[in-house]
Amino acid sequence: MLWKSASLRRALATVLCTSAVIGCEPLPSEPDVGDADLGTAQAGIRSASGTLGGKVVWAHFNNPPAYSGRDYTITDELKRLINEVPAGGTIRGAIHSLSIDGVADALLAAQNTRGVTVYLVLDGKNAPSTDPAVNTIRQVANTRFCTNSSGGGGCISTTSASNMHTKMFTFSATKDPNGVLRPYVSWFGSANLTYTSGTDAFNNTLTVYDAVTLYDGLNANHSDMWNRRHYSGNDYYDSASGRGYYLANPADAYASPEAAGQTDTIVTRLNDVTPDGNCRVRIGMAFVTTGRPALLSQIKSMKAGGCAVWMVVSGNPTDGIDMSQSVYNELLDAGVAIHRRDKVHDKFFLVYGKYGSSYAYRVYSGSQNWSQDALSENEELFVKMAPETGSVHPMYDAYYTHFNDAYNGGVACTKSNYPCR
Numbered sequence: 001m002l003w004k005s006a007s008l009r010r011a012l013a014t015v016l017c018t019s020a021v022i023g024c025e026p027l028p029s030e031p032d033v034g035d036a037d038l039g040t041a042q043a044g045i046r047s048a049s050g051t052l053g054g055k056v057v058w059a060h061f062n063n064p065p066a067y068s069g070r071d072y073t074i075t076d077e078l079k080r081l082i083n084e085v086p087a088g089g090t091i092r093g094a095i096h097s098l099s100i101d102g103v104a105d106a107l108l109a110a111q112n113t114r115g116v117t118v119y120l121v122l123d124g125k126n127a128p129s130t131d132p133a134v135n136t137i138r139q140v141a142n143t144r145f146c147t148n149s150s151g152g153g154g155c156i157s158t159t160s161a162s163n164m165h166t167k168m169f170t171f172s173a174t175k176d177p178n179g180v181l182r183p184y185v186s187w188f189g190s191a192n193l194t195y196t197s198g199t200d201a202f203n204n205t206l207t208v209y210d211a212v213t214l215y216d217g218l219n220a221n222h223s224d225m226w227n228r229r230h231y232s233g234n235d236y237y238d239s240a241s242g243r244g245y246y247l248a249n250p251a252d253a254y255a256s257p258e259a260a261g262q263t264d265t266i267v268t269r270l271n272d273v274t275p276d277g278n279c280r281v282r283i284g285m286a287f288v289t290t291g292r293p294a295l296l297s298q299i300k301s302m303k304a305g306g307c308a309v310w311m312v313v314s315g316n317p318t319d320g321i322d323m324s325q326s327v328y329n330e331l332l333d334a335g336v337a338i339h340r341r342d343k344v345h346d347k348f349f350l351v352y353g354k355y356g357s358s359y360a361y362r363v364y365s366g367s368q369n370w371s372q373d374a375l376s377e378n379e380e381l382f383v384k385m386a387p388e389t390g391s392v393h394p395m396y397d398a399y400y401t402h403f404n405d406a407y408n409g410g411v412a413c414t415k416s417n418y419p420c421r
Contacts, residue, residue, distance in 0.1 A: 044405060046073045047177070048398030053249035053386035055211045058177060059363075059395055061402045062191065062203040064343060065409065070199050074191045075100055077177075081187060081207065082106040084175040087114040092222045094166040094379070095122045095137075096367075098129075099194040104136035111140055121146055121225045123164040124153035133193075144226060155225035156379050157234050157257050164225065165378040166255075167191060167205075167367050170218050176209055184215035188253075188381055189365055190286075190347045201314075201345035202284070202406045204399070206365055206385070208250050217246020218381075221255045225379060234376060235259035249386065256368065256380035264294040264375060269364060269384045271298060272355055275305025279353040282403045283311040284346035287322035291372025296327055300334045307353065309336045312407040314344035320419025332415050339410030340420040346406070350399045360387035361396035 044066030049058045062071040079102050085091055091110060098104065110116035118140050124147035126134050137143055146155035146164045154162030171185040189205030192198045208214055221244070224236070237244030237258040244255040254265045273279065281302055303309045311331070315321035321328065321340040331338060349364040366381040368374040388396055413420035 045398055045401040047077070048394050049177070050388070050394035052208075052251070052388065052395065053211075055250040056176060056182065056209040057250060057385070057395060058207045059398050060205050060207070061398070061405075062199060062201065063402070063405045064200050064202070066405065070195070072199055074189070074203055074205050075103060075193070075199055077205070077207070078169065078187065078193075079103055079106045080177075081169070081171060081174050081185070082110055084181075085110055085114070085116050085171050086173055086181070087116070089114075089174075090117045090119075090172040091169060092119045092219060093121070093169040094164065094222060094225060095120060095126070095193055096163065096165050096167055097123065097192045097194050097197070098126055098133050098137060099131050100198065101133045101136065103193050104133040108136050108139055118142060119222070119226060120144070121155055121164060121222065125163075146225065146228065148228075152377075154257075154377070154379055155228050156230060156236050157377055158230050159234060159377050161373060161377050162234075162257070163373070163378045165367050165374065165380050166221075166225075168218060168222070168381060170215055170222065182209040184212040185209050186211065186214050186218050188218070188367070188383060190345055190367060192345075197345045201343040202341070202402070203345050204284075204348055204365060204402060206251075206363075206383070211248055211250050214246060214248035214251055214253065217248060217253060220246065221253075221381075233259040235262070237265060239263075251386060252384045253366075254382045254384075256374060256378055256382075257376050260372070260376040264292060265382050266292075266349070266364075266368065267294045267298045269382065270302070270349065270351070273302065273307075273351055273353040274355075275302045275307045276354060277306040278359065279305070279307035280351070281307050281309045281353070282350040282400070282407075283309070284344060284348045284350075284403055284406060285311065285370050286314045286345045286347060288313055288324065288327055288370040289372065290324045290327055292370050292375065295370060296330060299336065300330065303334045303336055310403070310407060311336060311338045312341050312344055312403065312410055313338065314342065315340040315420065316342050317421050320421045321413060325418055328413070328418060328420075329415055332413065338413040338420070339407050340413055341406045341410035344406050346402075348399060350396065350403060352396070355387060358389065360389050361393040362387050363395050363399050
């Protein structure tokens with residue numbers, strides 16, 4: 001059902017929250033958004049499309065509780081993208097973990113039946129696996145399992161705790177969901193190619209079509225992982241030299257690791273928002289540690305400046321929320337609303353706020369968790385999507401609904417109920 005005004009949608013959501021869902025969040029007081037279908041009126045959103053920076057973008061989401069505990073939306077879309085690459089094309093992929101046969105089968109078939117050139121890098125922990133999907137991937141000619149001399153699983157990073165945690169594919173050409181063949185396609189997000197942290201968890205991915213600058217940038221990152229290029233102090237991201245970031249019209253991508261004690265790639269993407277009473281921030285995160293003090297300060301500063309801030313963080317009823325207690329207490333003291341929800345594997349920030357002199361709607365996504373490892377030890381991507389303005393913002397609307405799909409079914413957290421079981 002499409003509601004014709006934001007005021008009607010907010011009224012309905014308020015009634016639903018009051019009568020049906022304990023602790024759920026009604027629609028915010030953002031400006032009227034036309035015919036978008038938002039919030040609690042639509043559960044289990046699976047996909048959305050729009051135009052960012054003049055390029056076609058599709059978002060896909062997993063919401064397992066809406067589909068009996070297992071949602072194949074993202075996996076099916078990735079297989080479709082692989083299967084639609086024309087003969088003679090090229091696929092590059094970075095896979096953190098793999099156990100879903102269908103994706104592996106599609107990649108091998110692309111190579112063997114259509115002559116597609118496939119380059120894959122996988123975190124080193126996959127190397128000893130006897131899983132059938134990993135055995136299939138070993139048959140892809142250009143496959144590398146990343147390990148380093150310290151025993152870590154990173155390609156670029158050299159520390160023992162490192163992971164190749166990026167989830168990214170590029171396609172020289174493939175069809176969009178409407179069947180249109182498009183070149184220079186990039187896919188990235190939070191979902192692993194496994195059941196535990198893929199189909200069985202809340203996740204999001206974005207696919208950007210016909211964006212050559214982004215495509216080239218992500219391929220440069222993939223090449224550095226493929227060639228295992230190492231840098232002193234793990235300082236891969238370096239703004240001064242132009243290394244580790246890729247500025248493109250529909251999206252800017254920033255690659256970890258960055259040397260410890262320098263900047264925070266998430267903070268320096270969020271600090272161009274001017275906080276005020278109209279600002280809205282929503283955070284979907286798998287886990288939160290004490291290792292990102294600058295990020296904690298940024299969110300607290302945005303809240304103090306007038307932004308309303310909501311978070312949904314993973315955790316189960318036995319162990320509670322996957323968030324350090326000191327950070328938990330500081331955020332609650334600052335007025336941030338936090339819900340715990342089982343099996344959240346997302347890593348996104350959703351902002352409506354003032355950028356410069358005007359307001360915009362913006363999605364930030366990728367593979368970075370709120371942890372020090374994600375910043376300075378792992379290979380990761382953090383992606384700042386181009387802004388949406390005016391009355392039409394389908395990407396923001398879709399992520400808003402995905403956020404509420406998790407948040408509204410979660411447990412409201414307080415200081416007295418830590419760890420928020």
